[in-house]
Amino acid sequence: MNILVFGGVGQLGQCLKKVADSKGIDGLIYLDEIQGNILDVQLLNSLFEQYQPQYAINCAAYTAVDKAEDEVDLSRLINKTGAENIAKVCVKHNTTLIHISTDFVFEGKLAKALNEEDIAEPINVYGLTKLEGEQGISQITSQYFTLRTSWLYSEFANNFVKTMLRLGKEREELGVIIDQVGSPTYAVDLAGCILEIITSKSDAYGLYHYSNEGVTSWYDFAKAIFEFSNYSVKVKPLKTSEYPTKATRPLYSVMDKSKIKSLLGIQIPYWRDSLAICIKELGF
Numbered sequence: 099m100n101i102l103v104f105g106g107v108g109q110l111g112q113c114l115k116k117v118a119d120s121k122g123i124d125g126l127i128y129l130d131e132i133q134g135n136i137l138d139v140q141l142l143n144s145l146f147e148q149y150q151p152q153y154a155i156n157c158a159a160y161t162a163v164d165k166a167e168d169e170v171d172l173s174r175l176i177n178k179t180g181a182e183n184i185a186k187v188c189v190k191h192n193t194t195l196i197h198i199s200t201d202f203v204f205e206g207k208l209a210k211a212l213n214e215e216d217i218a219e220p221i222n223v224y225g226l227t228k229l230e231g232e233q234g235i236s237q238i239t240s241q242y243f244t245l246r247t248s249w250l251y252s253e254f255a256n257n258f259v260k261t262m263l264r265l266g267k268e269r270e271e272l273g274v275i276i277d278q279v280g281s282p283t284y285a286v287d288l289a290g291c292i293l294e295i296i297t298s299k300s301d302a303y304g305l306y307h308y309s310n311e312g313v314t315s316w317y318d319f320a321k322a323i324f325e326f327s328n329y330s331v332k333v334k335p336l337k338t339s340e341y342p343t344k345a346t347r348p349l350y351s352v353m354d355k356s357k358i359k360s361l362l363g364i365q366i367p368y369w370r371d372s373l374a375i376c377i378k379e380l381g382f
């Protein structure tokens with residue numbers, strides 16, 4: 099079985115490789131931005147001709163949330179048009195598409211865990227273009243799984259955990275946002291979920307929410323990172339208003355994961371348990 103992984107050297111792409119290798123799952127082809135440029139339709143066609151993949155996993159995205167506010171066209175090109183390009187080639191080759199989206203499709207004003215039926219009202223360009231990508235895919239093919247996830251981190255690429263560990267080494271005190279609440283997700287767990295969907299050969303296609311279990315703030319997340327890494331850093335709570343960013347972020351961004359658990363039988367680890375594993379993997 100051949101599985102094309104677009105964005106194959108990004109954070110999630112590297113986690114897929116780690117999990118697939120550890121489970122002995124073969125056939126994944128990890129494509130970087132040049133080998134698998136999702137904006138190059140001719141290239142996509144020839145890759146699908148060559149590999150005749152059963153699955154395509156789209157981890158490729160424009161993920162610079164603040165920069166997207168100034169690069170609307172590029173963000174839309176990658177997150178919407180790029181996703182649609184893959185979906186169209188998938189239809190031609192009867193390939194199942196597994197696409198990754200985000201909790202940032204939600205406004206985040208309700209202190210309630212949102213499910214897949216809840217209305218998406220993005221409040222930043224990144225969220226809007228990711229939503230457009232989801233919608234484009236669902237209009238092109240019915241043979242897709244779109245997984246919305248949140249607060250991804252891992253031992254790979256740049257992410258909040260690695261930033262905190264770097265700052266923890268350099269600083270004695272640090273301010274971290276306390277009034278944005280969500281669910282951290284270990285990208286290795288998400289990769290495991292994607293591979294479970296593939297190996298189960300499920301045809302329960304559609305939109306799903308996936309994050310680690312539990313709810314926390316960035317402040318509490320940082321405290322846990324320093325606890326597990328044994329750094330004695332004083333963490334100061336900051337309000338969003340004290341740390342202005344170009345893109346507005348949802349304040350309450352928790353997803354209901356009942357659907358993925360019941361329809362696909364996915365078991366989801368608790369965020370602190372996964373964080374402890376990641377920090378160990380990072381050598382602490």
Ligand SMILES: NC(=O)c1ccc[n+]([C@@H]2O[C@H](COP(=O)([O-])OP(=O)(O)OC[C@H]3O[C@@H](n4cnc5c(N)ncnc54)[C@H](OP(=O)(O)O)[C@@H]3O)[C@@H](O)[C@H]2O)c1
Pocket residue numbers: 104105106107108109110111130131132134135136137156157158159160161176180198199200201228247248249250251255
């Ligand atoms: N990171 C998070 O906190 C988070 C949260 C929720 C959802 N997500 C979603 O999860 C998915 C994976 O995120 P991630 O953390 O793995 O992101 P990432 O590390 O930024 O990986 C994205 C990859 O896509 C590549 N890419 C950009 N333009 C491309 C193009 N035209 N063709 C092919 N590849 C291209 C990037 O290459 P370059 O680096 O060379 O540009 C990068 O390797 C994305 O869909 C993202 O929207 C992420």
